[in-house]
Amino acid sequence: EAQVTQNPRYLITVTGKKLTVTCSQNMNHEYMSWYRQDPGLGLRQIYYSMNVEVTDKGDVPEGYKVSRKEKRNFPLILESPSPNQTSLYFCASSPPGVSNQPQHFGDGTRLSIL
Amino acid sequence: AQKVTQAQTEISVVEKEDVTLDCVYETRDTTYYLFWYKQPPSGELVFLIRRNSFDEQNEISGRYSWNFQKSTSSFNFTITASQVVDSAVYFCALSGWWDSSYKLIFGSGTRLLVRP
Numbered sequence: 001e002a003q004v005t006q007n008p009r010y011l012i013t014v015t016g017k018k019l020t021v022t023c024s025q026n027m028n029h030e031y032m033s034w035y036r037q038d039p040g041l042g043l044r045q046i047y048y049s050m051n052v053e054v055t056d057k058g059d060v061p062e063g064y065k066v067s068r069k070e071k072r073n074f075p076l077i078l079e080s081p082s083p084n085q086t087s088l089y090f091c092a093s094s095p096p097g098v099s100n101q102p103q104h105f106g107d108g109t110r111l112s113i114l
Numbered sequence: 115a116q117k118v119t120q121a122q123t124e125i126s127v128v129e130k131e132d133v134t135l136d137c138v139y140e141t142r143d144t145t146y147y148l149f150w151y152k153q154p155p156s157g158e159l160v161f162l163i164r165r166n167s168f169d170e171q172n173e174i175s176g177r178y179s180w181n182f183q184k185s186t187s188s189f190n191f192t193i194t195a196s197q198v199v200d201s202a203v204y205f206c207a208l209s210g211w212w213d214s215s216y217k218l219i220f221g222s223g224t225r226l227l228v229r230p
Contacts, residue, residue: 010174103218107157
């Protein structure tokens with residue numbers, strides 16, 4: 001089954017404790033991205049990657065890191081999480097021609113930073 | 115700058131009513147793409163439709179229809195004879211390349227509640 005898999009689905013942690021949210025897709029998509037969803041703001045792009053070793057900032061990259069060492073995986077790293085990063089996070093992927101392709105989203109990761 | 119506005123924060127209708135969700139976008143480019151996604155209470159994001167800026171043809175898919183008007187920069191979504199299962203948050207989104215970066219810009223969403 002074609003899918004984007006995020007882990008964990010839920011996480012409660014404390015300020016400053018490094019965490020990684022994994023994202024993996026099995027569709028051989030070149031493009032992957034991360035979004036955060038906050039009430040009243042919709043989804044905002046954090047980082048995206050057009051291919052292996054190619055990443056770029058989205059609209060809200062501060063406090064986040066990403067890497068793309070292999071095509072299927074695109075982890076999101078919070079080196080020193082803070083309460084304002086409490087949010088619902090989505091990973092997505094799409095085939096080439098990203099701007100006109102619908103993105104396939106994971107089921108989301110709900111992070112709570114205390 | 116690019117922007118998507120969904121002015122309706124919440125809409126509540128009774129089953130079988132028709133409902134239109136508004137989406138207004140801003141961009142100076144001539145090439146861009148518009149999307150609608152549905153987020154049911156379970157939380158996942160479901161793709162509904164894609165439109166490119168050169169195709170103003172309206173589209174109908176079952177009870178769903180979309181009206182794209184470049185003259186008013188709008189891409190509205192109508193559900194005919196709404197059902198309880200249509201209850202969800204609906205997002206309109208704009209995508210394209212700006213400042214050498216790819217962007218997918220979402221509106222703030224419209225929460226639709228369909229009451230039995």
